Amino acid sequence: MQSPRTVASNISWARLRPHIVGWAFISPWLVSFSFLMVYPFIASFVLSFTRYQLIGEAEFIGFENIQRMLFEDERVADSLRVTFTYVLLTVPAGTAISILVAILLNQHVRGIPFFRTSFYMPSVIGGVGLALLWTTILAKNGPVNAALGLVGIEGPNWLFDTAWALPSLALKALATAGAAMLIILAALQGVPQHLYEAVDLDGGGEWAKFWHVTLPQISPAIFYNVIVTTIGVMQSFVEAFIMTNGGPGTSTLFYGLYLYRQAFEFYRMGYASALAWMMFLIILALTIVNFRVARYWVYYEGEE
Amino acid sequence: MSALTASWSKSKTTQRRLRDALAYTLLAVGFVWFIFPLFWVIMGSLKTFEDFNQIPLRTFPSALYFGNYPSAWTSVPFGRYFINTAIIVSLSVVGELISASIVGFGFSRLKFWGRNFLFMVLLSTMMLPFWVVIIPRFLLYRDIGWVGTWLPLIVPSYFANPVYVFLMRQFFMTLPPELDDAAKIDGCNELGIFWRILLPLTKPALATIAIFSFINVWTDFVKQVIYLSQDSTYTVAIGLAFLRWQIAQGDPVPGLLMAATVFTSLPMIAIFFIGQKYMVRGIALTGRTGT
Structure with missing residues (x-):
C-alpha cells in the first residue's frame, strides 16, 4: 500500500516526464541557441557602445561609435551604397532567372535530368573556388572579352574598372541561380494538376494557366527565395574579398567586407559591433518591407 | 470529319514541335551560361603560359599540358x-x-x-x-x-x-x-x-x-x-x-x-x-x- 505522498509524486513525475524528455532531446540546440545566438546577439549590442581593441578592458564610450558610423565615416555610406546596388543588381534578376529556368526544367522534353544537373553544378562549387573561376572568366584577355571582340566590342577590364567591377560580381552571382531554381522547381512540381484541368475546361490557354495557376501557386516559394537571397546578399563577403579586395577604389566595398576589416584587420571590435547591429537592423527592415509587400502578390491556400 | 481531326492533330504536333525546339534552344543557352565557365577553367588548366597570350584567344589548349x-x-x-x-x-x-x-x-x-x-x-x-x-x-x-x-x-x-x-x-x-x-x-x-x-x-x-x-x-x-x-x-x-x-x-x-x-x-x-x-x-x- 502506497502512502498518498508517493502517489502524488508518482503522478507529478508521470506528468513531468514527457516534458523533461522533450527538453532533453532538444537540449543540444538550447545550448547553441543560448551561447552562440542569444549571448552574442546581446553582447554585440553592448559592445557597440564601447571601444575595445582586443587588449585590456572594453571602454564605455556612449554613442561615439554610432555617431561616427552614421555621420563621420564616409566608408560606411560608400559600402551601404555598394551593397544596396549589389542587392538590386542580383536579387530581382536572380529571381527572374531562377523562375524562368525552373519553368524550363519543368517541360516534358528528353534530357531534363542532365540539364538540371548542369545548371545546379556551379552553385555546388561555391566559395573561393567559384570566385577564382569567375576571376579568370572576366580577365582582360578572358573569354567574355573574346566573345565581345567577335561582335566588335572591346570589353573592359571588368574587375579592375570602377564602373564594371560591381556588375561583374553581380554577373557571377547570377551564374549561381541554380540553388534557388531547384526550390522553385520543387514548388512547380507541387502544383496540383487539377487546377490546370480547370483552366482547360474554362477554355483558357497556356498564358492563362501560367498567370492564374502557376504563378500564384509558386508565389510562396518565390517569396521565400526573395527573403533568403536578400538576407544572404546583404551579407556578401567572399566575392569582394577574393575577386576585387573591395576595389578598385571603393567600388566593390561590400558592407560585410568593411565590417570584416574593422573587426579582424583593425581589431576595432566595438565599432565593428555597431556596424554589425546596423546591418541587423537594415536586414530586419528589409525583411519587414518584404513581408508587407508580400500581401499584394503572394498567394496562400485557403485565403480569400 | 476525319480530315478535320487529322489537320487538328497535325497542328497540335507542329505546335508541340515548336515548343520543344524553343525549350531546347533555351536549355542550350542555359547550359552554356552555367557550364561554360567550368569548361573554360578545365581547358585553361591544360594550357601553357603561351596559350593564354595567343590572339585570337582559343578555347582549347594547343596541346594537353599537365604541368600546371x-x-x-x-x-x-x-x-x-x-x-x-x-x-x-x-x-x-x-x-x-x-x-x-x-x-x-x-x-x-x-x-x-x-x-x-x-x-x-x-x-x-x-x-x-x-x-x-x-x-x-x-x-x-x-x-x-x-x-x-x-x-x-x-x-x-x-x-x-x-x-x-x-x-x-x-x-x-x-x-x-x-x-x-x-x-x-x-x-x-x-x-x-x-x-x-x-x-x-x-x-x-x-x-x-x-x-x-x-x-x-x-x-x-x-x-x-x-x-x-x-x-x-x-x-x-x-x-x-x-x-x-x-x-x-x-x-x-x-x-x-x-x-x-x-x-x-x-x-x-x-x-x-x-x-x-x-x-x-x-x-x-x-x-x-x-x-
Missing part, C-alpha cells in the same frame, strides 16, 4: 590543406548528423511545454545575420583559448544547426505515428523509439544533411579565415586564397590558378554526382537549399 597541376599543388602546401579540411569536414558532418537527428526527433515526435514556441524561435534564428553574432563568438572562443585551433569550426556542429534540425523534423513528420505507438506497446522508451525504430528510416534525410554540411563546411571560407592563424592548420579554401594573392602580386600564371580551382572543386563535384538525388529531395522537403 603539379606546380599548383606544390605552390602552396595543398596536400596538408586537403588533410586538414578533410578532418574538419568529417568531424563536423558527424556532429551535424547526431545533433540534428536528436533535436529534430524532439521537435517532431515528442510533446512538451513550449515546443511550438521554441520551434518558431529556431526557425527565426535562421534569418539572423551571421555578422551580428561573429564578434562576440570570436571573443568567446578567444577567452577559452580556441582561436587558432579547429575547435570553433567543429564543436558548434555538435549543437544542432537550425537548418538541418528543420530538415530532420520535416522528414520525421512524414513517418507514420503508429510506429511510435507500436514501439511504446512493446516497451520502448523515447530513446529506443528514436534509435531503434525511427533513425534507421531516416537514412535519406541523413544523407541529405551529410552532403549539404560537407559542401558548406568545405567552402566556409569566412569562419576559416577568421579563426585560423597558423599555416599548419590552414584549409583548402585558404590555400586557394593565398594562391590568388600570390598571383595578384607576382607574375600572373592563369593556368596554375585554373588547375588549383579544378582540383579543389573536385570533391564538391564528386559529392554532388553521388548525392544529387538526396540534395534534390531535401530541397523538395524543406523548400530550402540547406545553405
